[in-house]
Amino acid sequence: MGNSRVTVREIARLAGVSVATVSRVSNGTGQVSEEMRRRVLDAIEKYGYRPDHLGRALAARRHGALGLVFPGLSGPYFTELIQGFESEAVPARASVHILCTHLREDSDDQVLEMARRVDGVAVVGGTISDPALLRLAEMVPVVVLAGRGPETVPSVSVDNAPAMARLTRHLLVDHGLRDLAFVGNPDGSPDVSERWAGFRDAYRELDLDPPAEPVRVAMQQPDGVLAAERLLTGGAAPQAVVCANDEIALGVLVGALGRGLRVPEDLVITGFDDAPMAALVAPPLTTVRQPIRDLAAEAARSILTAVDAPGAAAPDSIVLPTEFVVRRSCGCPAESPTGGTGK
Amino acid sequence: MGNSRVTVREIARLAGVSVATVSRVSNGTGQVSEEMRRRVLDAIEKYGYRPDHLGRALAARRHGALGLVFPGLSGPYFTELIQGFESEAVPARASVHILCTHLREDSDDQVLEMARRVDGVAVVGGTISDPALLRLAEMVPVVVLAGRGPETVPSVSVDNAPAMARLTRHLLVDHGLRDLAFVGNPDGSPDVSERWAGFRDAYRELDLDPPAEPVRVAMQQPDGVLAAERLLTGGAAPQAVVCANDEIALGVLVGALGRGLRVPEDLVITGFDDAPMAALVAPPLTTVRQPIRDLAAEAARSILTAVDAPGAAAPDSIVLPTEFVVRRSCGCPAESPTGGTGK
DNA sequence: TTGAAAGCGATACCAA
DNA sequence: TTGGTATCGCTTTCAA
Numbered sequence: 181m182g183n184s185r186v187t188v189r190e191i192a193r194l195a196g197v198s199v200a201t202v203s204r205v206s207n208g209t210g211q212v213s214e215e216m217r218r219r220v221l222d223a224i225e226k227y228g229y230r231p232d233h234l235g236r237a238l239a240a241r242r243h244g245a246l247g248l249v250f251p252g253l254s255g256p257y258f259t260e261l262i263q264g265f266e267s268e269a270v271p272a273r274a275s276v277h278i279l280c281t282h283l284r285e286d287s288d289d290q291v292l293e294m295a296r297r298v299d300g301v302a303v304v305g306g307t308i309s310d311p312a313l314l315r316l317a318e319m320v321p322v323v324v325l326a327g328r329g330p331e332t333v334p335s336v337s338v339d340n341a342p343a344m345a346r347l348t349r350h351l352l353v354d355h356g357l358r359d360l361a362f363v364g365n366p367d368g369s370p371d372v373s374e375r376w377a378g379f380r381d382a383y384r385e386l387d388l389d390p391p392a393e394p395v396r397v398a399m400q401q402p403d404g405v406l407a408a409e410r411l412l413t414g415g416a417a418p419q420a421v422v423c424a425n426d427e428i429a430l431g432v433l434v435g436a437l438g439r440g441l442r443v444p445e446d447l448v449i450t451g452f453d454d455a456p457m458a459a460l461v462a463p464p465l466t467t468v469r470q471p472i473r474d475l476a477a478e479a480a481r482s483i484l485t486a487v488d489a490p491g492a493a494a495p496d497s498i499v500l501p502t503e504f505v506v507r508r509s510c511g512c513p514a515e516s517p518t519g520g521t522g523k
Numbered sequence: 524m525g526n527s528r529v530t531v532r533e534i535a536r537l538a539g540v541s542v543a544t545v546s547r548v549s550n551g552t553g554q555v556s557e558e559m560r561r562r563v564l565d566a567i568e569k570y571g572y573r574p575d576h577l578g579r580a581l582a583a584r585r586h587g588a589l590g591l592v593f594p595g596l597s598g599p600y601f602t603e604l605i606q607g608f609e610s611e612a613v614p615a616r617a618s619v620h621i622l623c624t625h626l627r628e629d630s631d632d633q634v635l636e637m638a639r640r641v642d643g644v645a646v647v648g649g650t651i652s653d654p655a656l657l658r659l660a661e662m663v664p665v666v667v668l669a670g671r672g673p674e675t676v677p678s679v680s681v682d683n684a685p686a687m688a689r690l691t692r693h694l695l696v697d698h699g700l701r702d703l704a705f706v707g708n709p710d711g712s713p714d715v716s717e718r719w720a721g722f723r724d725a726y727r728e729l730d731l732d733p734p735a736e737p738v739r740v741a742m743q744q745p746d747g748v749l750a751a752e753r754l755l756t757g758g759a760a761p762q763a764v765v766c767a768n769d770e771i772a773l774g775v776l777v778g779a780l781g782r783g784l785r786v787p788e789d790l791v792i793t794g795f796d797d798a799p800m801a802a803l804v805a806p807p808l809t810t811v812r813q814p815i816r817d818l819a820a821e822a823a824r825s826i827l828t829a830v831d832a833p834g835a836a837a838p839d840s841i842v843l844p845t846e847f848v849v850r851r852s853c854g855c856p857a858e859s860p861t862g863g864t865g866k
Numbered sequence: 867t868t869g870a871a872a873g874c875g876a877t878a879c880c881a882a
Numbered sequence: 883t884t885g886g887t888a889t890c891g892c893t894t895t896c897a898a
Contacts (some may be wrong), residue, residue: 187875198885203877210878211883233639235875238890243577245620245640254602256743263595266623270633275640277588277618280609290613296576297588297618400599405803431803437780438805460748460774462781509687530891541869546893553894556867578891581874 186229195223206231245275246483247294247301249308250325251369252280253399255427256455257472261325264476265302272484274299281307288312293458295319300483302476303329305337306369311324321486321494325479327370335497336479340371343468343502345376347450350504352382352464355491355511357419357448362394363407364424365433372399372424375452379422384386399424412439412447420448420510426455429465433509444511454505463508470502529572538566551576552838588618589826590637590644592651592710595623596742599798600815604668607819608645615827617642619628624625624650632653638662643826645819646672648680649712664829664837668822670713671840678823678840683714686811686845687721688728690793691765693809693847695725698854700791705737706750706775707767715767718795722765742767747774755782755790763791763853769798772808776852787854797848806851812843 188206192199197216204210205220206229212220223229237243237471246269252259262278269276279286279294291308291469292315295301300320303313305327313329316322324335342430351357366373376394383390397403404427412435423429429451433443443448451458454469482495506512531549535542537575540559547553548563549572555563560573566572580586589612593601603620611698612619622637624630634651635658638644643663646656648670656672662779696699701757709716719737726733738753740746747770755778776786784790786806794801797812825838849855 188877189875199876200878200885200887201883204884207877213883216884230639232875234577234584234586235890236877238577238892239877241577241890252602252606254599256597258602259595259597262621263625264621275620275637276622278605278621279619280606282606294618296573312624319878345680400799400804402799405800431800434804435802455742456745457748457777460745460775531893532891543869543871543894544867544891547868550893554867578874579893581876581891582893584874763878771886 186227187232187235188229190222191223191229194227194294210264211486242487243299244273244299245277245298246480247277247291247298248304249279249281249291249294249301250304251307252282255400256398256457257425257427257453259504260472261304261476264473265480266471266479268480268484272480274484275506291316292319299487302479302483304369305329305335305371321483323479323482323486323495325476328390332494334482334495335496335498336482337370338470338475338500338502340374341502342380342468344375344422345382346378346453347466347468347505348379348382349385350506351420351422351448351450351510352386352388355420355448355473358388359419360391360422361411361418361420362391362422362424363397363404363411363428364394365377365396365398366394367396375424397428399427399432401427401431404428404433405435406431408432408435410440412436412441417447420450423449423451424459426451426453426465426467429467429509430457430461433461433465441521444509448511451509454503458505459507466507466510466512467505468502471500471503475500524736529570530575531572534563534566534570534572537570538562547787568824585830586640586642587616589823590620590622590634590641591647592622592624593636593647594650595625598743599800600672600742600768600796602814604647604819605689607816608823610816611820611823615823617827634659635662642830645822645826647712648672648678648714658832664826666822666825666829666838668819675837677825677838679818679825679843680713680840681813681818681843681845681846683717684721684724686813686847687718687765687795688725689721689847690735690795690809690811691722691725692728692789693761694765694793694853695729696733696835698763698791701731702735702762703765704754704761704763705734705765705767706740706747706754706771707737708741709737710739711741718767719835732834740771742770744770744774744777747771747776748778749774751778751782752774755779755784760790761792766792766794769794769796769801769810772810772852773800773804774802776804778807787852791854792852797846801848802850808853809850809853811845812848814843818843 188199188202192202204212301322302325304325310330317333328335364372364380366376380390395407398408421432436447451465451467454467458465458467531542531545535545547555631651644665645668647668653673660676671678705722707715709719723733738750740750764775779790794808794810797810801808801810
């Protein structure tokens with residue numbers, strides 16, 4: 181593990197200058213004569229000097245790192261999330277720490293521990309408790325990603341409820357369906373909770389009684405298969421299955437097709453997210469497009485800003501728009517009109 | 524951002540002791556009298572002191588962080604990978620830095636930059652160049668995850684080639700199939716390259732001519748759909764599609780089913796990984812089970828060990844076994860014998 | 867057992 | 883323009 185052993189002091193000695201000068205040259209700050217600069221640059225080059233991150237961070241009292249906390253789910257959603265976050269962090273020369281709280285007990289503590297190693301944190305909605313969020317917020321800038329925290333903590337999310345209400349209304353009104361099942365666990369995340377609320381809102385707006393309970397499963401394809409099992413076995417299959425995300429919907433689709441049902445003729449299925457597969461399955465999925473990358477990028481940007489402006493007030497929470505995407509799985513004809521916006 | 528402002532020195536002053544004593548108490552090192560300890564503990568408690576990570580890291584010349592570098596693909600594979608890695612890192616009090624090199628140009632540089640911020644790095648095979656890997660290895664302990672690097676860099680991988688040969692032989696011999704297509708890009712990752720090699724080996728062992736070219740696509744479900752399009756449109760559809768992973772296989776399955784083909788009657792499809800969905804689709808997927816979490820955990824462990832023993836020789840590369848999982852999609856009857864091991 | 871002081875590696879202020 | 887030096891927050895000899 182050779183080279184990185186060389187420090188400013190060594191370079192200073194080797195180049196016959198002071199450490200201050202080396203620092204100036206290596207950072208491009210201050211005024212340095214051409215001759216000094218050459219001498220220093222040569223030494224730096226020759227001995228392969230690269231400033232140590234820790235020394236620099238300690239002096240600057242800044243880690244140059246951002247934290248991203250999520251439950252640990254899989255799927256295209258989190259990939260997009262991570263990449264969107266990185267797309268802002270990397271150019272800002274901030275490294276990204278991740279923490280999958282998964283099902284761990286001590287996740288609150290771990291998040292707090294992470295806060296000591298980064299300049300700011302984005303927490304995916306529903307992963308840690310509100311008290312922990314509050315304590316976190318008094319240590320570093322925090323933003324809740326896809327969800328909302330306590331009043332004082334800014335958040336970045338999408339218009340889940342109206343979007344889901346819009347989709348549900350389409351099924352209720354345009355297709356005249358009445359018996360819809362909602363699949364997803366509202367207690368699992370704010371996103372799902374809001375979508376479930378929007379789903380029920382659509383019923384109420386039409387003076388209809390919404391289902392009392394959702395089919396509570398997690399957010400991945402296998403969970404959709406599981407939901408299909410529960411819903412399609414035995415007597416009362418619904419007319420349509422409204423899923424909390426596309427992955428569940430894909431699972432339900434697989435389950436339905438596997439049982440010999442025709443979609444959408446025998447069963448309507450809808451998703452949420454507009455994941456890449458949504459347009460590729462047969463039939464293509466009617467869903468709601470959600471700007472996941474933008475969401476995460478916005479979160480990163482928001483934190484970065486807060487880090488740079490320590491005094492400033494917490495940024496406002498922002499809500500990004502979604503887009504209703506009508507395809508075949510809801511029963512619309514292939515050449516359906518392209519849907520309106522989420523509102 | 525209140526409390527974290529309190530330092531050892533403050534606590535020392537407040538408790539009327541030296542900073543050395545505070546440090547000893549807060550780390551539980553050295554001998555401290557009961558009275559001192561109480562005084563210090565009280566002050567720590569009262570002012571909410573928590574040692575600063577940077578100060579501590581600088582003094583210890585250790586970051587307390589591990590890096591994980593991957594291409595940025597999605598899907599269950601990487602989720603498992605991250606979680607397996609974390610499962611070892613977190614208990615060791617090491618935070619996890621991630622870097623998705625994705626399609627970025629400067630990924631070699633970014634990995635090198637990451638190396639300055641962590642104590643060791645795991646690099647998923649195929650994400651950065653060998654020269655970069657070598658330079659990385661002289662800065663920090665490195666292990667290649669799912670693949671192999673230059674001779675001197677240890678790696679953790681599975682027996683891809685034999686496993687894929689085993690599966691292919693099953694198709695060739697037990698099912699008497701001859702016209703198989705391989706889907707996946709051997710240039711994309713060592714894993715795929717080895718699987719492609721194993722696929723061809725199986726043919727040669729039987730004195731058969733293997734296909735000259737694979738169907739080159741990426742590793743996600745949509746890529747499988749794409750492959751199905753290429754393979755099943757026009758004249759010469761193969762008898763079987765051997766996929767580089769389950770996600771591709773799922774995509775191919777969706778594509779095949781969408782075209783009205785029956786699987787496995789009209790088309791045999793196999794996967795690799797044994798992802799959760801593999802057992803849940805209809806028909807369930809014949810595949811190769813791969814211990815992804817173990818793989819990543821092993822990598823983390825290996826790095827952690829190397830970090831603790833700076834002098835020691837690089838650990839050996841290790842190869843984990845896989846398991847052949849026979850299900851319906853290869854044409855075996857539902858109650859098929861459970862397959863043997865990968866060897 | 868306790869404390870003073872010397873680092874760890876880099877930045878930045880203040881003089882010169 | 884340059885250099886000396888204090889500082890960032892903590893750990894760890896080395897004496898007392």
